[in-house]
Amino acid sequence: MVPMEQPLAGWRRYLRFLRPDIKADINDELAFHLEMRARDFERMGLTGLAALEAAQSGFGDLAAIRDACLTIDERRFRRASRKETLMSFLTDLRQSARSLLRSPGFTTVAVLCLTLGIASTATIFTAVRGILLRPLPYRDAERLLVIYDAVPERNERGVNISYHDYDAWRTGNRTLEDVGMWGWSTITISSDDESERVEAGLVSANLFHVLGVSPILGRNFLPEEEKPDARVILLGCGLWQRRFGSDREIVGKTIRVNAVPHTVVGVMPQGFAFPELGQAWRPMTIDLATEPGNRFNAGAIARMKPGVPLSTAAADLESVMRREEERYPNDYKGWSADVRSMRDNVAGELRRPLLVFLGAVGMVLLIVCANVANLLLARGLARDRELGVRAALGASRGRIFGHVILESAILALAGGLLGALLTPWGVRLYAMTYPNDVPFYFSLRVDGWILAFVATLIAAATVLMGIIPSMRATAIDVTAALREGGRSGAGGIRGNRTRNVLVVSELALSVVLLVGAVLLVRSYRSLTNTNLGFSQDSVLAVRVSLPPAEYTVRAKRIVYWDAVYQRLSALPGVTVVGSAEGIPFSGWQVSAGMSIEGRPFVDSKDELGVHYQNVSPRYFDAIGARIVAGRGITEQDRDSVNLVGVINETLARKQFTGINPIGQRMKWGDAGSKWPWITIVGVVSDFRHWRLPEPVHSAIYIPQQAWPSASQTLVLRTTLADPRPLEPSVRSVLRELDRDAPAYQVQTFRDVVSRSLWRQRLQGRVLGLFAGMALLLAALGIYGVISHGVTQRTRELGVRMALGASRREVATMILAQGSRLAAIGVAIGVAAAFLLRKVVAQLLYGVAPNDPLTFTLVPIALVLVALIASLIPALRATRVDPALAMRAE
C-alpha cells in the first residue's frame, strides 16, 4: 500500500491564495476519511494500526480513486481558468474600447490616419503584386524570354531583328524549347457600312504555342500559312464580341482585311492582347532569303527548356550570334542578342518606381504609427494616475501592458478594416493613371494575398504603436504616479523624451519623403519644360494606312496623298496639313547606318546611326519646326532617283562642323551600297522626335512623294485651341477618299506628349501625395508634443510670468522647443535623404540626385511647418493667467 502523504504542511496552505493545490486537497480529503473511519474502528475495539488497515481495505483502491478525483478536478480548474482568461480578456477589451470611445477626437484622428496609411500601403502592394509578383498569364511564364537585337557599343537595346536572326536562334540554340517571331501591325477591317483600323500583330505560326495561349474557337496558324498569300486571320475575343456579335460560327467565314478577303481561323481567349493592344493577328511572312542584316521585324519570344537559367540561355544565344558573325561579318559584327525575361520586358521600367512607392508608403505608415504611438503616450501620461491606481489595486503588469496594447490593437484593427475597404478604390485610382487601360497581363486585384498583407500590417501597427506606451505604462512607479497624479499628471521627463524621439523620427522620415518627392516633381517639371522644338497646341494627328493590295502602283499613292492634303487643307479651321511616317513621341524610331560622300566608311560600328523618314512638304510647318538653312521639302521634290533630303541641326552639327552641309550627299549603308545618293538641300531646327528624356538624335527627312509610303500620320495645324472637334470632318473626308483607309489614332499633340510622360507624372504625383501626407502627419505630431508640453507646464509658465517673464519670452521659449525638435529631425532626415539619393537617381531627368535647391528648400520648409505647428501652443502659452495657473494646481 502506498504510504499516505502527510497532510498539508502549514506553509503550503498559503500557496492556495495563489492557486489551489489540487493534489494536496485530494490527499487531505481522503486522509480525513480514513482517519475518521480508523477512529470509529478504534472505538469498536481495534488497535491503532489494525484500525487504519481495516479502514484502508474498506475504502477500495486508494491510488485509483485519488487519480480519478485528480483527473476530474484538473479538468474543472483548467476549464475555469480558461473561462477566466477569456472573461478577463473580454473585460479588458470592453474597457479599452470604452476608454477609446471616451476620447472620440483622439480615436477618430488615429483611426483616420491608420485607415489612410494602411489603404495606401495595401494599394501600392496590390500594384507591386499585380505587376512584379503575380505570374504572367502565360503557361510557365517564368520560362519565357523576349529577344531583340542589341548593339552594345552604341548602347542600343531592343533593336528590331531580321528573319535570319530568328532562324539562327531557332535552329542554332541548345537551351530553348522553341522561338517565335512577331511584328507590329495595324489592319483595316471593313464591311459595307463601316471600316475601322485595328491594332494587330504579325506572328510566326508557332508564337502563340510558345506563349502557351490557345484559341477558344478554331485553331492556331499552321507553318504553311507563313507566306503572303495565306489570307487567314485570328481574332481577339474583344474584337470578335464587339464587331462580330460573338458569332460562334465565325471560324471559316471571310472578312475584309485591308480590302482583301481573309478567312477567320480562330478566336483567342478573353482578355488576351498581343503585342500591347493587338486584337487581330495575321501570320508573319517568313522570308529567309532576305539579307541577314535586314532587321525590320519587331522581336522574338522564346521558351526556355525547363530548369535552364536565363544567363545560360543568354550565353547560348550570344554564341549563336558569334557563329553568325563568322559567316556574315558585315551583318553581325558588333551585334548581340538582347535577352530579357518576359517579366523584365513588360515590367522592367516599372520595377524601380514601384519599389520606391512601396518604400515611400512604408515610411508614411511608420509616421502614422509614430503619431498614434505619440497620441497614446500623451493619453498614457494623462492617465498615469488611473494606471497607478490600477497597479496599486493589484492589476498585474501583464494586465496593464495588455490594456494599453489592446487599445492600439483596436485602433489598428479599425484602421486596417477600413483601409482594406478603401483599397479597391485606391487601386482603381492607381489604374486610372495608366495612359491606356492597365495591360491584361497585369492583374490589379485585391485578393487573399492583399488581405493577408493587410492583416500583417495590422499586427505590425499594433506592435509599433503599442509597444512603447505599454512598456511605459508597466514601468509606472506606483507611488510616484499617485503622488504626481495628485497634481494633474506631469508625466515625468522620461515620457517626454520618448515622445520627442518619436516626433524627431517623424520629421526625419518626412524630410526623406519630401526630398524624394521634390526631386521627382522637379524632374517631371524639367521634362515638361523641355523645349521640344515643336508646338503641342492646336495640332491634331491622324494616322491613315492604305490597303497595300489596292495601292501597289506608286502613282496611285501619289494621287491619293495629294488629294488628302488638298481636301484636308480646305477644312475650316485647318491652316496647315503635313504628314510624316511617324510623328514625334509615337515610337516610330527607324534608324539606319549612313555614310557621307567622300568620307571613309570603315566598318559598321563607325557608321552614323541616322533616323530617317518620309515627310510631306508642309510637315515642318505643321509641327512648328523651322528651316534654318537651305530650303525645306517642296511639292516638286518627287524624284526618286535624284533624291533630296533635309537634315536636322544635330546631324549638321555632328557631321558638318565648319562645313556647309547644303549640297553634301549621304546614302544608306556604305558608299558602294545600292541605295541612291541623297543631296542635302536644307537644315531643319532640332525637335524632340524620341520620347523624353531621350535627347535629339541625328535625323534626315526625305520627300514623301518621292517614295510615297502606304502609311502616314497626318499633322493638322489648326486655329482651334483644342482641335479635337475636327475629328468627325477629318474622318468623313478620309472615308470619302477611300473607305478602306479609315482614320485611326486620332489625338492631339498635347495628349501625345502628356501620355508619353505618364510614368514620370505618376512618380511625381504618388510621391508628392505621400510626402504631403507625411508632412501633415509630422506637423500634427509636433503640434501634439508642443501643445501637450504647454499643458504640462501651465504651472511653471504661470510662475515664470508671475516672476515677470514677458509674453514674448514665453512664446519664444515654446517656439525654441519646437524648432529644436525640428532642427534635429531635419538634420537626421537630410543625412538619410543624402544617403538614399541613389534610390531615385535613375528616375530623375534634368535634376541631380543631390540637387542643392531641393536639399535647401525642403529643410527650410519643414522647419517652417514645425514652427507654425508650434506657434498655436506657443500663443496659448502666452495667454496663461499666472494667478489661475498656480491656483489650479
Add this chain to the structure above:
Amino acid sequence: MPRTPIDLLQGTLDLLILKTLSWGPAHGYAIARWIEQLTGNALQIGEGSLYPSLHRLEERGWVTSDWQLSENNRRAKVYTLTAAGRQQFRAEQKAWGNFVEAVRKVLDAPALPA
C-alpha cells in the same frame, strides 16, 4: 452468510449523495456513514468510490465545497447542495420512482400479457 451485493446502477450513487446532502452540508465521511446506516449496509459501496462521484457533482455545479473545521478540529472538505443540485435531485428522484414503478409492474405481472 454474505449478503447479496447489489451493483449500483450508474448515477444511483449520485442520487444517494444528492439525497443525503439535501438534509444539509456534510463531509464525505458523514455522507458515507449516513448511506451505510440507512441502507443497513445492503449497498456495498466501495467507500472510496464516493469521492470521484462527489468531485464529478462539483464539476457539474450541483454541489460546492469548502474547507471547514470538523468536530475533532480537523480540516474537512464539506459539500453543500447548490440550487441547481436540488433541482437535479428532484428530477432524478422522479425518474428513479418511474423506473422502480416500471420494473415492479413487470416483476408483479401474474402472466404473459395476452
